[in-house]
Amino acid sequence: xxxxxxxxxxxxxxxxxxxxxxxxxxxxxxxxxxxxxxxxxxxxxxxxxxxxxxxxxxxxxxxxxxxxxxxxxxxxxxxxxxxxxxxxxxxxxxxxxxxxxxxxxxxxxxxxxxxxxxxxxxxxxxxxxxxxxxxxxxxxxxxxxxxxxxxxxxxxxxxxxxxxxxxxxxxxxxxxxxxxxxxxxxxxxxxxxxxxxxxxxxxxxxxxxxxxxxxxxxxxxxxxxxxxxxxxxxxxxxxxxxxxxxxxx
Amino acid sequence: xxxxxxxxxxxxxxxxxxxxxxxxxxxxxxxxxxxxxxxxxxxxxxxxxxxxxxxx
Numbered sequence: 001x002x003x004x005x006x007x008x009x010x011x012x013x014x015x016x017x018x019x020x021x022x023x024x025x026x027x028x029x030x031x032x033x034x035x036x037x038x039x040x041x042x043x044x045x046x047x048x049x050x051x052x053x054x055x056x057x058x059x060x061x062x063x064x065x066x067x068x069x070x071x072x073x074x075x076x077x078x079x080x081x082x083x084x085x086x087x088x089x090x091x092x093x094x095x096x097x098x099x100x101x102x103x104x105x106x107x108x109x110x111x112x113x114x115x116x117x118x119x120x121x122x123x124x125x126x127x128x129x130x131x132x133x134x135x136x137x138x139x140x141x142x143x144x145x146x147x148x149x150x151x152x153x154x155x156x157x158x159x160x161x162x163x164x165x166x167x168x169x170x171x172x173x174x175x176x177x178x179x180x181x182x183x184x185x186x187x188x189x190x191x192x193x194x195x196x197x198x199x200x201x202x203x204x205x206x207x208x209x210x211x212x213x214x215x216x217x218x219x220x221x222x223x224x225x226x227x228x229x230x231x232x233x234x235x236x237x238x239x240x241x242x243x244x245x246x247x248x249x
Numbered sequence: 250x251x252x253x254x255x256x257x258x259x260x261x262x263x264x265x266x267x268x269x270x271x272x273x274x275x276x277x278x279x280x281x282x283x284x285x286x287x288x289x290x291x292x293x294x295x296x297x298x299x300x301x302x303x304x305x
Contacts (some may be wrong), residue, residue: 060261062274 005235014050014058018043060209075114082107101214108221116229125237129187129230130180136226142171180234195227259283272299 028036048067050056059067084102089100098102120130144166153159163222172194179187203218252270256263259280268274269284276284276296285292 060265061277061280062261062265062268065274 012058014047014056014214018047021046075110079107079110082110096215097219101218105214105218105221108218112221112225112229115219116226120229120233125188125233126180126184129184129191129234130177132226132230133173133177133180133191137170137177140168140170140173184234184237188231191227191231191234195224197230199224255284256289259286 022040023043025036025038025040025043028039047056048071049066051067076176085103086100086107089098089103090096101248119131123131148159148162148166153162176187176190176194181188192202199220202223203216250264255261256266258285259266261280265274265276269276281292281296285295288295
């Protein structure tokens with residue numbers, strides 16, 4: 001909008017290029033190969049992504065508000081359609097295979113993107129990261145307790161070792177939830193390292209079990225995205241907002 | 250001054266000015282201040298709460 005402010009009016013070049021890409025992509029995908037659908041995708045979603053990254057500034061505040069509102073409605077309708085599609089495809093099964101797995105992946109991406117975008121906007125990076133870590137810690141606590149109850153240790157030493165192992169997994173999440181308010185950048189970096197560690201820990205298991213790619217990506221989205229999103233947001237925000245002593249619990 | 254002139258001066262599209270005039274869009278404080286500045290009036294002279302909003 002800087003160009004508008006200077007009194008010069010530019011044609012909606014981004015819109016023209018995006019529309020051209022969509023039409024070209026659809027045309028080529030119908031008559032040449034479906035791979036060209038990527039062009040239509042770039043035209044349809046590229047400008048919006050560039051705007052969110054701040055690299056394309058061609059809309060005023062009313063246009064942005066309209067786009068955000070439309071985006072929320074698209075999320076609701078897309079999410080609902082995805083749930084119906086999964087239900088219809090796997091009505092009588094308890095597993096997610098084939099197309100249903102991929103649709104579930106899209107659904108999880110939709111939901112996690114919406115959730116973290118909303119939380120980061122509303123709470124800010126520190127509070128969001130802190131609460132994500134508390135949820136993670138609580139989840140692992142339940143998981144560890146369930147594991148111990150599922151296979152009760154036979155001796156007191158085994159029980160102590162199992163509890164100790166459980167604490168080693170659980171306690172860091174609560175410690176990091178505390179350090180977020182004090183050292184946001186360092187905690188953000190640690191979260192990214194933890195996400196990388198979890199990925200390296202779980203990836204060989206996925207390969208060994210020959211999970212479908214959609215299953216691996218789905219688990220990544222649920223397990224790693226919260227940590228990566230919080231970590232990146234903390235690194236970006238750092239300690240520049242002067243809210244170091246703000247309550248984050 | 251045309252709607253387009255005004256839009257150019259405050260850095261928005263003509264459609265945005267049109268929507269503000271018709272009460273379909275409430276501008277941000279920044280845009281409201283820029284509009285008021287161009288007309289040389291206070292913001293509350295240019296914009297007022299309608300109907301029951303006044304008593305909220």
